[in-house]
Amino acid sequence: MTLRLILTRHAKSSWDDPLITDRERPLNRRGRASAAALGRWLAGSGMRPDQALVSAAERTRETWEIVKREAGFNVKADHSPALYLSEPDTMLSILKGATGQVVMLIAHNPGISFFARSILETPRLDSLYDRYPTGATAVIDFDADSWDAIGWRSGTLAAFEVPRHLIEEEAKAATEAALTASGAETDTPVSV
Template identity: 65%
Template sequence: MTLRLILTRHAKSSWDDPLMSDHDRPLNKRGRASAQALGRWLDAKGYTPDEALVSSAERTRETWDTIARTAGWSAEADIASALYLSEPDTLLNILRGASGQTVMMIAHNPGCSFMAQSIVDAPPQEHIFDRFPTGATAVVEFGTQGWDDITWRSGRLVDFAVPRELIEAEEDAAVKATAAE
C-alpha cells in the first residue's frame, strides 16, 4: 500500500498588528492568493487528502480552509495545538497516528523545513526546498502498511511546489492565452 503525505507550510501571514499574538495572526492578501494557487495545483494534480492535520494557529487554519474550498474538498481538518511551532520529531509522531491514506499536514517552520528534508530518502538540492518558504508544499509517498511504520528517510519526494512559482505560471499562461486571441 502507498501512503501519501502532503506537507505544507502555512501561507504568508499578516504582521499588520504588532500587538496581535503570533498564534492569532491571519493570512495577508498574498497568503490568501497563495493558498488559492495551492488549492488549484493540488486539485489539478489529483492530490486529495482524506485526512488533514492542521496547527491550531489562525494562519494554518485559514490556509487549510482556503486550499480546501478552492480545491472543492470536503474533508474536515483535525485542528491540533501540538502542531503549533512543533519540532520535527513531534510532527513525525503526530503523522504516525494518522489514519487516512493521503494525509495533509499544515504546520510551521522550522519544523516543516526540517521534516521535509529529513523524511525523504533523497532531498532535492534546491535552495528553495531547504528554506521551505511560506506555502511550500511537498508531496511524499511511502511504501509502508501504516503511518506507524514511517521513519526518517523512508519517503520519496514525488512533487514540490511554491506558491510564487505557481502564481507566476498562471499569470504567464493567462498572458499567452490573451495574446493568442
C-alpha cells in the first residue's frame, strides 16, 4: 500500500503587531493568497488528505483553513502544540501516529526543511527545496502499510510546489485566456 504525505510549511505570516506572541501571528495578505493557491493546486491535482496534522500556531491553522476552503476538503484538523517549531524527530514521531492514507502536515521552519530533506530516500538537490520557503509543499509517497513503518530516507518525492510559482502560473493562464477571448472577438467577421 502507498501512503502519501503532503508536507506544507505555513504561508507567509504578518509581523505587523509587535504585541502579539509568535504563536499568535496571523497570515498576511500574501500568505492568504498563497494558501488559496495551494488549495486550488491540491484540488486540481487530485490530492485530497483524509487527515490533517497542523501546528497549533495561528499561522498554520489559518493556512489549513484557507487550503481546506479553496480545495473543498472535508477534513477536521488535529491541532498539535508539539508541531509548533518542532524538530524533525518530533514531526516523524507525530506522523508515525497518523491513521489516514493521505496525511497533510503543516508546520514551521527550520524543522520542516530538515524533515523534508531527511525523509526522502534520495534527497532533492536544489536550494529552493533546501530553504523550504513559506507555503512550500512537498508530496511524498511511502511504500508502507502503516505510518509507524516509515523512517528516515524512506519517502519518494512525487511533487514539490511553492505558492509564488503557482500564483505566477495562474496569472499566466488568466492572461492567456483573456488574450484568447479578445482574439476570438476580433476574428469574428463583421457584417456590414
